[in-house]
Amino acid sequence: MSNKDVLVFEIDQAKGKPKDVKKVKKSTDYCPFCDTENLTNIIDQKGDMIWLKNKFRTLKDTDQTIVIESHEHDADISTYSVEKNREVFNYIYECWNQMIQSKKYESVLMYKNFGPMSGGSLRHPHFQIIGLDKVNGYKHIESENFTGMDVFNNKHINVNISEKPVMGFVEFNIIINNPKYLDDLAEFARVTVKYILDDFYGGKFDSYNIFFYREGNKIICKLTARYVVSPYFVGYRLSQRDGDKQVRGIADVLLERLRDNVQSKEINDL
C-alpha cells in the first residue's frame, strides 16, 4: 500500500473543535450549527439547509465540507417528515454531485455520522462531503459490497443486506438505478434508519452511519448500525456478517417495516 491510500490527520487543526455528543447537553454547551448567524465560508443554502466549508479541517490534501440538514438541533432522519427527508437527500446529492462534476478531486466521499459510536462529534444533524485531492477513497470498495440477501426489489430500487460487507456485521444497501429516483431512495432510507434505531436487535443501537457510492447511473446508500469495531477488522481487515438464518429474519422484519411505512408508489408494486 502506497502513501497515496492514507488520509493524514493534522492534529493542530483539530484543537478547539467543538464536541457535544458524549456529554449531557447543558445550557452552556455551544453548537456552532445552531449559531447560523456566525457561520462562515457558506457555499450554498436552501431553506434551512446550509452547505459550508468545515472550519476544522483535520485531513491533509482534502476539501472538507458539511451540509447542515436542519435548523433543529435534535432532529434526525428518523424524525423528519417524509417531505423534509426528501429535501435533505435531494440537496446533499446536488452538493455531492457538484463537487464530483467540478473534476477538482481524485474522489469525493459523502457520509453521515449519528450517535456516540458513529465517529461524529456534533449532535446537530449534518452530512459530510469530502473532496480528496490525491486519494481514491473507493479503492477498497467492490461491487460485491453492495449485493446480498434481497429485502425488496423492483425495476428502480433494490434493498439488500450485504453478503460481503465492507466491515460488517449487518450492512443495508439501498440502490436506485438512476438519480431521478432519489425521492424513493430517501424514503426507503428514512424507514431503514428508523428500523435500525428502534427495532434492530431489540433497539440496542443508538448510532448509525450512512455512506453514499455511485456506480454508473446507480446511486447506492449503505446504512449500518455502529458498535465497537471488531478486532478481526482492526487487525486483519476481515469483515464479518451474520449467518443466513439471522439475516433472513432481519430482512423479513425490515420488509414488514417498509411495507407499513414507506410512502412511495414503489412499495405498492409488492
Ligand SMILES: [Zn+2]
Ligand atoms: Zn445545534
